[in-house]
Amino acid sequence: MPTIWAIVLISMRNAVRSKIVLVLLFFLLVALIGLPLSVRGDGTISGHVQLLLRYTLGVAMLILSIATVWAACAAVSTEIRDRHIQMVLSKPVRATQLWLGKWLGVTLLNGGLLLLCVVVTYGALRWTTRPAVLSAEEQELLATEILVAQRRVDPQLRDLRADIAREYEAARARGEWPAETPTHQVWPLVERTVRARANAVQSGGQNRWVFQLPRQPPPDRPLILRYRFALSILDMETIRGRWRIGPPGDPRRYEVEVFDAPRSWNSIAIPPEWVADDRTLTVEFANVHERPVMVLFNPADGLRLMVYEGGFLANLLRAGLSLFFHLAFLSAIGVTAGTFFSIPVAALASFYALLLLNTGRFVQRLAGRGGASIASADAGWIEQMLVAITQGIYRALDLILGPVYTANPLDLIAVGEWVGWGEISYQFLVKVFLYGGVLMGCGVWHLSRKEVALPL
Amino acid sequence: MKRVGLTVLVCVLAVGCWFAAGRLHTDLHRLRREHGLAHAEPLENAPPLVVFSTVALGGFSGLIADMLWVRAAQLQMDGQYFELVQLADWITKLQPRFPEGWVYHAWNLAYNISVMFDRPEDRWRWVRHGVELLRDGGLRYNPADPNLHRELGWLFQHKIGSTTDQAHMFYKYAWAQEMDRLLGGRAPDYDALAQAPRSRAALMAVEGMPALLTTLREAGLEPLAYYGPTDDRWEALIAALDADPLGPILLDHIRVRTLIDRYRLIPERMQHVEAEIGPVDWRLPQAHAAYWAWNGLPYAEDFEELALRRMIFQSMADAFLYGRFVYDRAEELFFPAPNPDLLPYVMQAYQEALAQVADPSTVRGAYLNFLNTALTTVYTYHRLADARTVFTELQAQYPDEVAGLSLDQYVVSLFVERMEDLTEMEAQAFVEGFFYQHYFWLALDEPEQAQGYERLARQAWNAYMEPRLQHAEWRERTGLPPLASIREAARREVQAAFTQRATLDRLSP
Numbered sequence: 029m030p031t032i033w034a035i036v037l038i039s040m041r042n043a044v045r046s047k048i049v050l051v052l053l054f055f056l057l058v059a060l061i062g063l064p065l066s067v068r069g070d071g072t073i074s075g076h077v078q079l080l081l082r083y084t085l086g087v088a089m090l091i092l093s094i095a096t097v098w099a100a101c102a103a104v105s106t107e108i109r110d111r112h113i114q115m116v117l118s119k120p121v122r123a124t125q126l127w128l129g130k131w132l133g134v135t136l137l138n139g140g141l142l143l144l145c146v147v148v149t150y151g152a153l154r155w156t157t158r159p160a161v162l163s164a165e166e167q168e169l170l171a172t173e174i175l176v177a178q179r180r181v182d183p184q185l186r187d188l189r190a191d192i193a194r195e196y197e198a199a200r201a202r203g204e205w206p207a208e209t210p211t212h213q214v215w216p217l218v219e220r221t222v223r224a225r226a227n228a229v230q231s232g233g234q235n236r237w238v239f240q241l242p243r244q245p246p247p248d249r250p251l252i253l254r255y256r257f258a259l260s261i262l263d264m265e266t267i268r269g270r271w272r273i274g275p276p277g278d279p280r281r282y283e284v285e286v287f288d289a290p291r292s293w294n295s296i297a298i299p300p301e302w303v304a305d306d307r308t309l310t311v312e313f314a315n316v317h318e319r320p321v322m323v324l325f326n327p328a329d330g331l332r333l334m335v336y337e338g339g340f341l342a343n344l345l346r347a348g349l350s351l352f353f354h355l356a357f358l359s360a361i362g363v364t365a366g367t368f369f370s371i372p373v374a375a376l377a378s379f380y381a382l383l384l385l386n387t388g389r390f391v392q393r394l395a396g397r398g399g400a401s402i403a404s405a406d407a408g409w410i411e412q413m414l415v416a417i418t419q420g421i422y423r424a425l426d427l428i429l430g431p432v433y434t435a436n437p438l439d440l441i442a443v444g445e446w447v448g449w450g451e452i453s454y455q456f457l458v459k460v461f462l463y464g465g466v467l468m469g470c471g472v473w474h475l476s477r478k479e480v481a482l483p484l
Numbered sequence: 485m486k487r488v489g490l491t492v493l494v495c496v497l498a499v500g501c502w503f504a505a506g507r508l509h510t511d512l513h514r515l516r517r518e519h520g521l522a523h524a525e526p527l528e529n530a531p532p533l534v535v536f537s538t539v540a541l542g543g544f545s546g547l548i549a550d551m552l553w554v555r556a557a558q559l560q561m562d563g564q565y566f567e568l569v570q571l572a573d574w575i576t577k578l579q580p581r582f583p584e585g586w587v588y589h590a591w592n593l594a595y596n597i598s599v600m601f602d603r604p605e606d607r608w609r610w611v612r613h614g615v616e617l618l619r620d621g622g623l624r625y626n627p628a629d630p631n632l633h634r635e636l637g638w639l640f641q642h643k644i645g646s647t648t649d650q651a652h653m654f655y656k657y658a659w660a661q662e663m664d665r666l667l668g669g670r671a672p673d674y675d676a677l678a679q680a681p682r683s684r685a686a687l688m689a690v691e692g693m694p695a696l697l698t699t700l701r702e703a704g705l706e707p708l709a710y711y712g713p714t715d716d717r718w719e720a721l722i723a724a725l726d727a728d729p730l731g732p733i734l735l736d737h738i739r740v741r742t743l744i745d746r747y748r749l750i751p752e753r754m755q756h757v758e759a760e761i762g763p764v765d766w767r768l769p770q771a772h773a774a775y776w777a778w779n780g781l782p783y784a785e786d787f788e789e790l791a792l793r794r795m796i797f798q799s800m801a802d803a804f805l806y807g808r809f810v811y812d813r814a815e816e817l818f819f820p821a822p823n824p825d826l827l828p829y830v831m832q833a834y835q836e837a838l839a840q841v842a843d844p845s846t847v848r849g850a851y852l853n854f855l856n857t858a859l860t861t862v863y864t865y866h867r868l869a870d871a872r873t874v875f876t877e878l879q880a881q882y883p884d885e886v887a888g889l890s891l892d893q894y895v896v897s898l899f900v901e902r903m904e905d906l907t908e909m910e911a912q913a914f915v916e917g918f919f920y921q922h923y924f925w926l927a928l929d930e931p932e933q934a935q936g937y938e939r940l941a942r943q944a945w946n947a948y949m950e951p952r953l954q955h956a957e958w959r960e961r962t963g964l965p966p967l968a969s970i971r972e973a974a975r976r977e978v979q980a981a982f983t984q985r986a987t988l989d990r991l992s993p
Binding site for chain 1: 601606613
């Protein structure tokens with residue numbers, strides 16, 4: 029073990045001596061001090077908190093990612109280039125120890141810097157939202173809705189398979205598409221239509237959703253129902269509706285009349301006593317708008333229930349832990365790349381990997397997941413083949429990188445959403461243990477076979 | 485050693501070139517100004533981001549702006565608006581000399597995003613963001629762009645001034661309150677502001693001023709922080725200044741600096757605009773629309789000039805109809821009301837336009853509409869001399885419209901095409917409505933307008949009842965209650981809507 033720590037210390041010292049890393053750390057310092065003072069929100073306390081967290085920690089994370097990748101690439105490759113590695117390998121040090129020492133050194137250094145960023149950001153947040161600069165209403169909002177950790181609960185999915193099959197058969201009987209059209213092309217469209225209809229509220233009608241909570245909510249914290257809808261008309265008309273909360277048929281149901289604008293997020297507070305003993309909460313929306321118009325809640329994210337889970341600081345630290353695992357993963361990529369290549373090549377390869385990791389959604393789309401083929405129907409065979417090859421590459425990339433595309437914890441904490449231990453454990457298992465382990469295996473394998481004493 | 489010497493030499497050379505380029509830069513700016521090569525002044529004292537983006541980033545600034553633009557569009561689609569002010573600020577500052585960027589983002593904030601909120605105060609915040617982006621950013625970096633002036637004027641004329649937005653009254657009220665606190669009335673005291681010390685040095689040279697500032701600071705106020713009228717400390721500052729003989733001088737200094745620095749309103753230009761378009765109320769948006777249009781005129785040509793002139797023109801007509809600030813603090817009532825004093829100015833503007841434009845048919849139509857509206861307005865204000873002036877103009881310009889009708893008959897015909905053909909219920913509603921207006925304006929201590937509505941109520945009652953007075957059966961079946969009864973019903977209804985003693989006294993029978 030002491031061998032590894034000696035390598036860790038050397039690795040940290042080398043990273044700190046790197047001019048590029050120092051320049052990046054200077055930018056980090058500027059971002060940490062400058063951004064909280066200069067970013068302009070929308071004038072609300074909620075906007076200010078979201079912007080400060082996203083921008084300050086987001087920029088810090090970007091700089092730390094680059095610094096980590098660079099320092100990790102340099103950790104082994106510069107030692108080989110400068111022939112310092114011979115002093116290490118001439119001692120009884122195994123390749124595993126060398127890799128682990130380099131990886132830990134870079135990871136712990138950047139992890140420490142990340143912790144500093146989190147602490148400074150939290151300090152800046154507290155300073156810019158101190159009671160002296162906020163109204164009583166804003167302070168209340170900050171304490172109850174913004175600086176909290178709320179678990180997001182989506183409504184239970186309805187089993188619409190029978191409805192979809194019925195609609196599919198009916199539409200086919202009506203001849204709505206050519207007979208030779210494959211089912212897999214039409215089915216998703218029919219499914220989307222049926223799901224949209226199941227989440228729509230006709231003029232004068234009502235619709236119901238059920239939320240299953242993981243546990244009974246705390247009695248002193250209201251539940252927040254957040255919702256967003258579109259209209260069947262183009263006008264940006266404010267819609268009158270009525271939310272009824274509680275078991276259907278209960279005459280004492282909790283009712284809230286709302287007057288909301290479409291396409292923006294709206295919310296209502298629900299007293300926790302309306303959650304049933306089986307931890308379900310039933311909500312019903314009645315469309316009582318004077319003008320006949322249909323209200324459409326997006327089936328994917330039109331409704332969500334936010335349930336209080338804990339304080340903000342603990343959530344921020346959990347988010348920090350999640351980000352730390354991501355840095356550890358980047359560090360593993362860099363160290364392994366450094367064992368294979370010289371520093372420019374290793375850095376280029378690692379930054380390309382970083383780019384791919386940050387364009388997850390785009391890669392997924394190109395891989396054709398959930399979307400139509402990108403080749404046009406009348407394309408020639410060469411074009412179709414090229415498209416198939418490209419899609420194959422992206423599918424392979426998606427298969428490899430898919431497990432590491434996870435929700436950005438900064439997006440969650442910025443809106444007061446709970447960063448769960450399940451998510452953090454997943455990040456550790458996948459990014460550090462699994463992918464980190466595979467990368468270590470490759471790095472160690474190559475390092476143990478690499479000739480590092482070649483003449484210049 | 486040789487290598488170090490070379491490095492030092494290169495560094496010295498670089499610094500020398502840098503210095504020389506800096507010296508040349510000043511001369512180039514001077515030459516550019518002297519030869520009128522550009523309307524806009526070179527960027528001076530610009531924020532670091534703007535300097536960095538215009539100098540260091542070069543062509544890449546467009547690329548970064550595009551990326552930020554894509555992000556802004558995505559966030560907007562996702563319903564996440566809190567970041568858009570910052571993104572709009574960065575996008576525009578990355579390309580500060582691209583006016584369309586400023587126009588688009590200001591319009592997006594004020595129009596597209598504001599309507600996503602249902603609370604008027606939230607909407608107003610976004611409308612303000614739009615105004616501030618154009619006024620404090622767009623016009624700062626593109627002071628000679630007439631389109632930016634027009635777009636800013638349009639936000640005042642249409643977004644705040646018209647009735648298309650559900651929250652338009654809130655916008656008007658919020659803006660009026662802000663301006664009322666700043667100006668202390670309809671318009672600033674131009675003479676006082678002209679004499680007010682404009683710089684801090686001039687202020688400090690006033691005898692006794694440093695002592696007053698010290699006293700205020702000891703009381704926890706910092707007058708030279710120029711809080712602005714929306715700040716909670718503004719009222720406390722005004723109250724503190726009231727007690728000191730030097731208070732008015734300091735207050736005028738604060739007002740003039742706030743007008744210029746925060747609202748970009750130059751008092752001398754405001755006074756000039758008033759001289760041109762009449763005694764407008766600066767608490768209302770029409771005056772600001774006209775101000776910004778007027779400010780853009782020196783840089784405008786062809787269509788832009790026409791558009792700006794039309795904006796001034798329309799703002800004047802709007803100011804006649806809604807350009808007076810009626811505010812009853814006790815009853816917490818606010819609404820914009822007609823400003824009949826602007827009548828001669830607006831008529832003159834129309835007459836000049838009729839004489840100037842090549843095809844006057846559009847202006848003739850607009851002028852007829854204005855004269856009809858103006859006539860009903862001044863008539864309800866009991867400004868009979870003005871009503872006769874307008875009627876004479878109608879007779880001269882549009883003889884067919886008023887043929888065979890007296891002034892009274894024409895006014896009633898404007899309200900209701902044929903009063904006698906109305907149903908009994910409709911006619912009673914009209915008469916009672918006029919009486920309601922009479923008492924409403926009486927309650928607000930506006931006797932002129934109250935008298936006008938009373939006169940109109942009588943005219944309407946007479947117009948309806950006159951043919952029925954000859955036929956007992958018809959009168960019995962469709963006649964109206966006596967005028968006094970309708971009047972009393974309206975009085976009681978208005979009385980029920982008010983609570984303050986002084987107001988109720990004005991309504992007693």
